[in-house]
Amino acid sequence: MLEFAPDLTVxxxxxxxxxxxxxxLAGRLAARHCVSADYGAQTYARELEHPTGLxxxxxxxxxxxADAAGVTRSALAVAILSQPVTFQNMADPAEAxxxxxxxxxxxxxxxxQVSTLRRLAQLFGQPERLLAxxxxxxxxxxxxxxxxxLGLE
Amino acid sequence: MGKLIIVAxxxxxxxxxxxxxxxxxxxxxxGLGDVEVKRILMADIDKFVGRMNLIVSxxxxxxxxxxxxxxxxxxxxxxxxxxxxxxxxxVGLIKA
Numbered sequence: 091m092l093e094f095a096p097d098l099t100v101x102x103x104x105x106x107x108x109x110x111x112x113x114x115l116a117g118r119l120a121a122r123h124c125v126s127a128d129y130g131a132q133t134y135a136r137e138l139e140h141p142t143g144l145x146x147x148x149x150x151x152x153x154x155x156a157d158a159a160g161v162t163r164s165a166l167a168v169a170i171l172s173q174p175v176t177f178q179n180m181a182d183p184a185e186a187x188x189x190x191x192x193x194x195x196x197x198x199x200x201x202x203q204v205s206t207l208r209r210l211a212q213l214f215g216q217p218e219r220l221l222a223x224x225x226x227x228x229x230x231x232x233x234x235x236x237x238x239x240l241g242l243e
Numbered sequence: 244m245g246k247l248i249i250v251a252x253x254x255x256x257x258x259x260x261x262x263x264x265x266x267x268x269x270x271x272x273x274g275l276g277d278v279e280v281k282r283i284l285m286a287d288i289d290k291f292v293g294r295m296n297l298i299v300s301x302x303x304x305x306x307x308x309x310x311x312x313x314x315x316x317x318x319x320x321x322x323x324x325x326x327x328x329x330x331x332x333x334v335g336l337i338k339a
Binding site: 136139140144145146153155157158180181182183195197200201203204207208210211212214215216 | 253256257301303321326
């Protein structure tokens with residue numbers, strides 16, 4: 091089961107760059123003891139080598155994650171940004187994307203999360219669903235909406 | 244030996260898991276359960292040259308191989324129609 095909760099959700103996050111977004115979300119995961127204290131640093135280091143920005147419509151998203159080593163319990167943390175932040179494109183690292191929502195995944199065993207990952211990919215492929223996500227104004231509302239969307243709990 | 248589809252991405256964790264699962268599910272429906280699907284790191288791809296029949300890549304590839312290469316990104320961000328079209332293409336190539 092993938093853990094997700096209002097304290098793993100930030101709505102209207104003000105962040106200067108990708109590193110700040112990742113550190114904020116990893117900090118939320120660490121506060122719940124889902125990941126080690128250095129998971130943010132690990133994830134950002136991996137992001138520089140293997141970027142996770144995605145050219146979704148109608149706005150771009152990013153899907154950062156690190157190796158399972160720093161993960162105690164599988165969990166998801168989500169930020170909806172107040173202003174776009176640059177992430178590089180996963181398919182083409184030379185391309186910079188203005189990202190407006192970030193899904194930070196801490197995954198202990200990806201094989202066990204396949205159904206959730208596929209529902210996440212379904213969400214990424216539906217512009218009207220991404221608009222509906224961004225229209226949520228409170229962390230509790232984002233959590234309820236996304237849990238239903240991903241079939242969590 | 245049966246045919247082999249390689250799913251390659253930069254780090255071999257979450258995105259290739261999604262593509263692998265979509266492809267396996269479709270192959271089973273097509274009665275092609277003997278086709279092996281394996282996710283790997285792009286950096287390891289040379290180990291499979293001569294053994295693989297098709298590459299599904301989650302990244303741009305700047306070199307050529309002696310087998311077809313399909314871009315797998317629609318598995319992650321495509322509409323359901325785009326995902327299905329990509330599966331049609333993969334099934335067509337692996338049956339050929």
